[in-house]
Amino acid sequence: MNHPVIILVEPQLAExxxxxxxxxxxxxLSELRLxxxxxxxxxKGAHSAASGATHILEGAxxxxxASEAIADLNYVFATTARERGQMKRVFGPDAAxxxxxARIGVGQxxxxxxxxxxTGLENDEISLADSIITFPVDPKFSSLNLAQAVLLMSYxxxxxxxxxxxxxxxxxxxxxxxxxxxxxxxDYIEAELEAVNFYPADxxxxxxxxxxxxxxxxxxxxxxxxxxxxxxxxxxxxxxLRKP
Amino acid sequence: MNHPVIILVEPQLAExxxxxxxxxxxxxLSELRLxxxxxxxxxKGAHSAASGATHILEGAxxxxxASEAIADLNYVFATTARERGQMKRVFGPDAAxxxxxARIGVGQxxxxxxxxxxTGLENDEISLADSIITFPVDPKFSSLNLAQAVLLMSYxxxxxxxxxxxxxxxxxxxxxxxxxxxxxxxDYIEAELEAVNFYPADxxxxxxxxxxxxxxxxxxxxxxxxxxxxxxxxxxxxxxLRKP
Numbered sequence: 431m432n433h434p435v436i437i438l439v440e441p442q443l444a445e446x447x448x449x450x451x452x453x454x455x456x457x458x459l460s461e462l463r464l465x466x467x468x469x470x471x472x473x474k475g476a477h478s479a480a481s482g483a484t485h486i487l488e489g490a491x492x493x494x495x496a497s498e499a500i501a502d503l504n505y506v507f508a509t510t511a512r513e514r515g516q517m518k519r520v521f522g523p524d525a526a527x528x529x530x531x532a533r534i535g536v537g538q539x540x541x542x543x544x545x546x547x548x549t550g551l552e553n554d555e556i557s558l559a560d561s562i563i564t565f566p567v568d569p570k571f572s573s574l575n576l577a578q579a580v581l582l583m584s585y586x587x588x589x590x591x592x593x594x595x596x597x598x599x600x601x602x603x604x605x606x607x608x609x610x611x612x613x614x615x616x617d618y619i620e621a622e623l624e625a626v627n628f629y630p631a632d633x634x635x636x637x638x639x640x641x642x643x644x645x646x647x648x649x650x651x652x653x654x655x656x657x658x659x660x661x662x663x664x665x666x667x668x669x670x671l672r673k674p
Numbered sequence: 675m676n677h678p679v680i681i682l683v684e685p686q687l688a689e690x691x692x693x694x695x696x697x698x699x700x701x702x703l704s705e706l707r708l709x710x711x712x713x714x715x716x717x718k719g720a721h722s723a724a725s726g727a728t729h730i731l732e733g734a735x736x737x738x739x740a741s742e743a744i745a746d747l748n749y750v751f752a753t754t755a756r757e758r759g760q761m762k763r764v765f766g767p768d769a770a771x772x773x774x775x776a777r778i779g780v781g782q783x784x785x786x787x788x789x790x791x792x793t794g795l796e797n798d799e800i801s802l803a804d805s806i807i808t809f810p811v812d813p814k815f816s817s818l819n820l821a822q823a824v825l826l827m828s829y830x831x832x833x834x835x836x837x838x839x840x841x842x843x844x845x846x847x848x849x850x851x852x853x854x855x856x857x858x859x860x861d862y863i864e865a866e867l868e869a870v871n872f873y874p875a876d877x878x879x880x881x882x883x884x885x886x887x888x889x890x891x892x893x894x895x896x897x898x899x900x901x902x903x904x905x906x907x908x909x910x911x912x913x914x915l916r917k918p
Contacts, residue, residue: 453822455815483815513842517895522840524833566832569841571699571727578697581822582829588810589768596766597813598757651761 448479449577455483508559692723693821752803
């Protein structure tokens with residue numbers, strides 16, 4: 431178990447269990463435990479809601495009680511939206527997953543308990559846990575959907591595990607064009623603008639500087655310079671062809 | 675607009691739109707815009723999925739095109755799971771909301787475009803945006819549900835806006851007991867254990883130190899000390915009563 435285990439206590443809706451599996455798969459978690467799902471297991475509808483994360487549903491292990499579901503773990507978080515008057519440490523999702531990462535790093539098994547859709551975890555179930563996780567929600571609207579709660583934990587786990595690495599970094603990796611190329615581009619624009627009497631008398635120096643600043647803000651790559659230079663050339667050539 | 679605006683482009687499923695509203699309400703967002711929802715608007719089923727966030731659904735504004743939906747904004751993010759070959763800056767949800775906070779702080783209107791459930795945003799729609807947001811998903815399972823994507827953005831926004839404040843902080847605010855009380859507790863336990871010959875000859879100092887370390891790790895509050903002392907007293911008294 432080199433990831434946190436997700437434990438759903440008496441989940442009711444097949445769609446929610448499927449969405450939980452999908453959320454786990456999105457962020458690289460895989461171990462799901464179900465404590466006495468209401469109306470039995472497997473449930474119709476879970477697979478389609480899992481949207482392809484069937485390996486997680488099929489690997490899910492069933493338990494009769496929360497106590498049995500956490501028996502082999504070393505550290506357990508309980509999620510709750512309400513204060514329960516238990517003298518436990520309270521984490522947000524981010525700090526909780528920092529704690530989980532440290533514990534898993536030294537070989538501990540870590541699990542997160544999630545309660546029933548309507549009523550959450552019972553106080554006796556929360557009492558099984560070492561600490562509490564709650565979410566930085568708007569107190570006026572604090573009820574998170576079950577799969578949404580699992581998603582936030584999975585997301586915060588993965589941010590820590592991968593250092594927030596994104597699946598792609600963008601094309602904008604080409605470095606800014608060499609200064610020589612940029613200055614040559616400025617000279618070219620300014621010459622073409624002069625040729626069409628763009629600058630009022632005596633205003634050229636200040637206007638040219640302002641326009642250079644616009645282009646500097648772009649941090650143009652070589653390709654950007656070529657693209658823009660080509661566009662200006664096209665305008666200028668069209669004018670020359672019309673002239674005679 | 676002192677929050678980011680959520681813009682859904684051609685959303686299809688009523689349940690997803692309702693879940694989007696719920697996710698926004700969980701984290702204090704309120705402005706929703708819908709671009710040509712498939713099969714019209716309002717949709718049956720959206721309200722029940724919103725689970726009480728009806729003010730957001732009822733306040734949602736309708737547009738024909740993405741371009742019209744962002745016309746009044748100053749800065750626009752487009753979300754996508756796939757690289758699109760567009761030379762835009764790519765943010766994760768956390769860095770994107772740091773950027774949004776800075777812009778909203780100086781009075782800019784900021785929006786986030788989300789695409790269709792199956793096919794996402796079209797390249798021309800992404801081209802309307804200043805930059806791209808993508809999620810730190812497992813590349814093998816990168817398809818986030820629409821409401822889950824909105825949830826992550828709303829969550830990261832709120833973390834920044836509130837500094838990650840949680841709705842409750844836990845009861846564990848009572849400070850560790852004064853050292854005098856702790857030492858008196860140790861003396862009491864050790865005397866009771868000595869009375870029942872718990873310590874083998876010569877082992878008392880080391881065994882007592884080890885047990886003190888166990889209790890030190892607890893960082894006991896005054897109430898903790900009273901609770902544990904009471905439990906030990908109950909055991910000791912029962913023994914004395916049985917003795918004669």
